[in-house]
Amino acid sequence: MGEVLNYKDLPIVQRAFELVREVDIFVQLLPRTPQGRNVADQLFRAAASIGANVAEGRGRDTGREYVRYLRIARASANETDYWLHIAHDCQLVVDEDYDRMLKLTDECLRMLSAMIGKLKQSHETPLRETAEGYVTDNEDSKL
Numbered sequence: 001m002g003e004v005l006n007y008k009d010l011p012i013v014q015r016a017f018e019l020v021r022e023v024d025i026f027v028q029l030l031p032r033t034p035q036g037r038n039v040a041d042q043l044f045r046a047a048a049s050i051g052a053n054v055a056e057g058r059g060r061d062t063g064r065e066y067v068r069y070l071r072i073a074r075a076s077a078n079e080t081d082y083w084l085h086i087a088h089d090c091q092l093v094v095d096e097d098y099d100r101m102l103k104l105t106d107e108c109l110r111m112l113s114a115m116i117g118k119l120k121q122s123h124e125t126p127l128r129e130t131a132e133g134y135v136t137d138n139e140d141s142k143l
Helices: 011-028 034-058 063-089 095-121
Strands: none
Touching: 011 034, 011 063, 011 095, 034 063, 034 095, 063 095
16 A cells, blocks of 8 residues: 555646646636626636645545545536536637536546545545545546
């Protein structure tokens, strides 16, 4: 079994950082209309919340609390997905940028679901995961 990871070392947090960087670039280009500002605010908040909740949950001592924060992070990823669809449907984002952000969001969702499933399977009370054990369909997305 490998060493326990700091939250910054977790691939889910790294992927969430990547998503927030992409979202930040995108929202800065949105029109300064009420609709553009609303999408920008909501999308950035939701995307930033993914990694923030993983980090906060990582500081918890029990597996149940950590899983709870991972579920909140997954909910934020779903919200990010929703706002991306709104931006796309309102023609605020070009397909290439939309596809890139949506792919990152989907990767976050898969990684979070894998983490939650793995942690729920464990019967230990104090849970700390290691680098091994979490895989998505992308080989470089291992936790």
